[in-house]
Amino acid sequence: DVKVTQSSRYLVKRTGEKVFLECVQDMDHENMFWYRQDPGLGLRLIYFSYDVKMKEKGDIPEGYSVSREKKERFSLILESASTNQTSMYLCASSPPQGSNEKLFFGSGTQLSVL
Amino acid sequence: GENVEQHPSTLSVQEGDSAVIKCTYSDSASNYFPWYKQELGKRPQLIIDIRSNVGEKKDQRIAVTLNKTAKHFSLHITETQPEDSAVYFCAASISGSSNTGKLIFGQGTTLQVKP
Numbered sequence: 360d361v362k363v364t365q366s367s368r369y370l371v372k373r374t375g376e377k378v379f380l381e382c383v384q385d386m387d388h389e390n391m392f393w394y395r396q397d398p399g400l401g402l403r404l405i406y407f408s409y410d411v412k413m414k415e416k417g418d419i420p421e422g423y424s425v426s427r428e429k430k431e432r433f434s435l436i437l438e439s440a441s442t443n444q445t446s447m448y449l450c451a452s453s454p455p456q457g458s459n460e461k462l463f464f465g466s467g468t469q470l471s472v473l
Numbered sequence: 474g475e476n477v478e479q480h481p482s483t484l485s486v487q488e489g490d491s492a493v494i495k496c497t498y499s500d501s502a503s504n505y506f507p508w509y510k511q512e513l514g515k516r517p518q519l520i521i522d523i524r525s526n527v528g529e530k531k532d533q534r535i536a537v538t539l540n541k542t543a544k545h546f547s548l549h550i551t552e553t554q555p556e557d558s559a560v561y562f563c564a565a566s567i568s569g570s571s572n573t574g575k576l577i578f579g580q581g582t583t584l585q586v587k588p
Contacts, residue, residue: 394578399482401562402517402578417575418474449516460505460566462576464516 362386365450365465372472378437380468382450389455391433392462393417393425396447408433409455440472475500477565479579487587492553494582496563497545505566506539506546507576512559520561521548553586560584 366381384391390409394402394417404417406425414425422444426434433452437444450465479496486492498506507522523530523537523546530537534553539546546565550557560583564576 392575399580401479401580404575404577407575418577460576461507461519461522462509462517464518466516 363450363452363463363465365448365468367468368466370468370470372437372440372470374441374472376437376440376472378440378470378472380435380437380448380450380470382433382435382465383431384433384452384463385431386452386454386463387430388452388463389430390453391427392451392453393423393433393435394449394451395419396449396467402449405435440470442472444470445472446470475503475565475567475577477563477577477579479563479582481582482580483583483585485585485587486553488553488555490553492550492557492584492586494548494561494563494584495545496547496565496579497543498565498577499544500565500567500577501544502568503544503565505576506537507564508537508548509562509564509578510559511562511581517562550584553584555586555588558584558586 363384392407393405403419408414408427424436448468451462453462477498504525509517510520511517534551536549560581562581563579567575
């Protein structure tokens with residue numbers, strides 16, 4: 360079974376800190392995604408990557424960056440955390456489009472920025 | 474930009490009743506429409522999906538219908554049970570230069586099934 364692992368379940372950071380959220384998948388998937396989940400807003404795409412070192416902005420990339428140095432790992436970086444970035448962050452992976460677009464999600468990281 | 478609208482935001486039904494959640498999408502090129510279920514404190518998981526060349530798909534108590542002309546699709550749950558209580562998200566694929574299977578999600582529907 361596909362496993363998508365996020366490094367932290369809960370994280371508390373201070374305003375202005377640089378924050379790294381890590382995600383690892385074990386199924387050799389090409390595509391990886393970072394979403395944030397907020398009540399009433401659903402899942403909004405921050406960034407996605409379709410190959411190593413490749414990335415594209417999603418719908419809400421402001422204040423975030425990403426890194427994909429290895430196929431299995433996709434990191435989300437908050438350069439200078441702000442209180443409006445308090446949210447649940449979900450990582451997901453999927454095989455190439457055309458085969459099966461099913462997303463496999465991690466358990467999520469609940470980030471609180473104080 | 475492209476978006477997906479989902480209604481209702483909350484839905485409460487009695488056990489055994491049916492539940493229907495509706496979504497509309499804006500991108501006429503969308504061709505893949507999955508539904509995800511997220512139980513409290515857990516990750517979203519795919520429960521059913523439909524492609525644009527099919528009008529309806531059924532899996533036991535769950536069915537999804539698609540109207541491409543009207544650009545809307547719906548999730549139908551029959552004979553609801555307490556374990557169906559969860560947040561449900563619809564999504565639609567977005568065409569784009571990367572062709573990566575990127576999805577746009579609806580806002581979510583919190584379904585409560587009362588015993």
